[in-house]
Amino acid sequence: VARCAVLTNDLQYDLVNKNEERRTAVETFTPKMTSFLAEMRMLGVPIVHLQLINKEDDPRAERYGDWLPVTKGSDGARIIAQFLDDKDIVVEKNKDSGFYETDLDERLRELGVDTVIITGMQTQICVQTTAADGFFRGYNVIVPSDGVVSARPEDQARALEWLRSYCATITTTDELVQAVAAGEVPQFEVVAIP
Amino acid sequence: VSGLIQLDHGTGGGMSQELIADLIAPGLGSAHHGRMEDSAVLSLESDRIAVTTDSFVIDPIFFGNGDIGKLAVCGTINDLAVSGAIPRFLTLALVLEEGFPIADLERIIDSVREAASGAEVAIVAGDTKVVRGGEIDKIFINTTGVGELHHRGELGMRHVSPGDAVIVTSWLGNHSIHILSLREGLGFEERILSDCAALDGLVWNVLEEHPNDVRCMRDVTRGGLGTVLNEVADGAGVSVSIDRGRLPIQHETAMAADMLGVNPLYLANEGCLCLFVDGEFAQEVVETVRLHPHGRAAQIVGTVRERGVNAVALREEDGEESAVEILYGAELPRLC
Numbered sequence: 001v002a003r004c005a006v007l008t009n010d011l012q013y014d015l016v017n018k019n020e021e022r023r024t025a026v027e028t029f030t031p032k033m034t035s036f037l038a039e040m041r042m043l044g045v046p047i048v049h050l051q052l053i054n055k056e057d058d059p060r061a062e063r064y065g066d067w068l069p070v071t072k073g074s075d076g077a078r079i080i081a082q083f084l085d086d087k088d089i090v091v092e093k094n095k096d097s098g099f100y101e102t103d104l105d106e107r108l109r110e111l112g113v114d115t116v117i118i119t120g121m122q123t124q125i126c127v128q129t130t131a132a133d134g135f136f137r138g139y140n141v142i143v144p145s146d147g148v149v150s151a152r153p154e155d156q157a158r159a160l161e162w163l164r165s166y167c168a169t170i171t172t173t174d175e176l177v178q179a180v181a182a183g184e185v186p187q188f189e190v191v192a193i194p
Numbered sequence: 195v196s197g198l199i200q201l202d203h204g205t206g207g208g209m210s211q212e213l214i215a216d217l218i219a220p221g222l223g224s225a226h227h228g229r230m231e232d233s234a235v236l237s238l239e240s241d242r243i244a245v246t247t248d249s250f251v252i253d254p255i256f257f258g259n260g261d262i263g264k265l266a267v268c269g270t271i272n273d274l275a276v277s278g279a280i281p282r283f284l285t286l287a288l289v290l291e292e293g294f295p296i297a298d299l300e301r302i303i304d305s306v307r308e309a310a311s312g313a314e315v316a317i318v319a320g321d322t323k324v325v326r327g328g329e330i331d332k333i334f335i336n337t338t339g340v341g342e343l344h345h346r347g348e349l350g351m352r353h354v355s356p357g358d359a360v361i362v363t364s365w366l367g368n369h370s371i372h373i374l375s376l377r378e379g380l381g382f383e384e385r386i387l388s389d390c391a392a393l394d395g396l397v398w399n400v401l402e403e404h405p406n407d408v409r410c411m412r413d414v415t416r417g418g419l420g421t422v423l424n425e426v427a428d429g430a431g432v433s434v435s436i437d438r439g440r441l442p443i444q445h446e447t448a449m450a451a452d453m454l455g456v457n458p459l460y461l462a463n464e465g466c467l468c469l470f471v472d473g474e475f476a477q478e479v480v481e482t483v484r485l486h487p488h489g490r491a492a493q494i495v496g497t498v499r500e501r502g503v504n505a506v507a508l509r510e511e512d513g514e515e516s517a518v519e520i521l522y523g524a525e526l527p528r529l530c
């Protein structure tokens with residue numbers, strides 16, 4: 001039986017509030033996402049929030065005008081309360097992929113996880129890179145199409161198509177809850193040959 | 195010498211002398227043959243030499259399987275090698291940013307020594323300058339190389355003609371994808387490594403085994419294969435047709451390129467050559483290339499034709515062709 005973990009990406013105040021498009025997109029996905037997380041917790045699936053922390057000395061960190069969002073310890077860097085539960089795990093990351101120079105891999109292995117359900121914002125950046133990185137590390141990768149969000153729908157559509165082609169099973173949160181409850185988690189098999 | 199680089203390390207005074215005498219010269223070890231005078235006086239066996247120069251500004255300066263020091267040596271060696279020259283001498287000019295960690299400089303000098311020694315190339319002259327913080331990013335390196343020409347055959351674009359075959363000696367795009375992935379933490383950096391390597395040995399093997407079959411060799415660096423093919427097609431007044439299915443592109447590289455919206459045909463490489471060879475002997479040449487550790491992925495990727503509508507055409511498996519245009523200003527910065 002697959003041992004799953006849900007990974008969320010960048011569900012943080014500063015990042016979601018960057019612009020109206022992001023706020024609206026996240027507001028729309030929040031009810032479904034929060035209920036999905038609650039059901040996963042009830043099924044005993046660990047929830048790992050990947051928290052982007054920008055380093056002051058990183059010249060590539062995205063600045064909003066003259067200030068740097070999601071710095072360590074700042075209010076804006078916190079995971080949005082609606083998505084967070086006391087028992088959840090928070091893993092700090094400094095780049096797009098949640099595996100990049102973090103202990104995410106070790107922590108998932110300690111939990112016996114072999115399948116990662118990747119969610120959060122934005123589909124075409126952090127979700128996509130974390131999925132690829134997880135795939136390369138040998139995890140079975142699942143992405144629920146209504147558990148990920150992008151400011152622009154066309155970016156999301158393109159990213160989901162890429163994920164489906166190369167490294168992840170695309171499903172929905174409802175289907176995933178049923179599959180996990182039934183112990184029948186889908187395994188990614190088909191890899192598109194470019 | 196320890197700590198951080200200071201402006202006085204580049205003024206030519208006592209601190210400069212210390213940096214050179216205590217760190218750079220010992221770090222280069224036996225690869226350093228200079229006398230620390232204003233210029234190096236050198237003897238050569240051949241009456242024909244090749245000279246090239248290149249500057250290296252890669253970001254980040256350390257990557258998964260190399261660094262700017264290795265790159266600066268290998269890049270110049272490869273430029274000499276594809277001219278048919280045996281690389282002999284290099285100069286090494288460093289421009290350092292004030293505050294650059296001396297420990298990092300030590301690592302880079304170690305890499306320079308290792309790469310130069312591996313190719314039996316002597317570092318015969320050098321220079322060190324330091325600029326204020328913010329005036330450059332960490333370290334830039336220039337190397338100038340001198341090679342001896344012993345190969346008597348004629349190499350160059352003008353010798354390429356219809357019927358020749360096109361060989362690519364290694365995976366396309368890996369260096370660029372590795373560096374881009376490191377910059378942003380995209381998750382591909384451990385699966386796709388840079389191809390940075392000195393290819394003088396590979397070139398030597400090819401020219402020794404097939405002295406009359408090689409028309410032209412190019413180092414597939416900035417602008418990628420698409421740019422090299424267009425330059426050769428225009429220079430020789432021919433067209434080149436390549437087959438998509440034959441291009442050596444690692445699966446993960448194709449994934450990353452598709453994600454990033456970049457075309458592997460235009461990505462910079464640092465250990466990949468494009469050879470134009472007599473079509474009749476192309477299979478023998480590619481087999482020689484594959485015997486070398488850096489040539490195992492070599493493929494015959496296309497052919498040279500009479501000049502047609504497209505200077506370079508990419509042929510799909512169903513036979514349909516599209517133009518491989520030359521790039522204008524869309525290159526990714528600081529990959530080498």
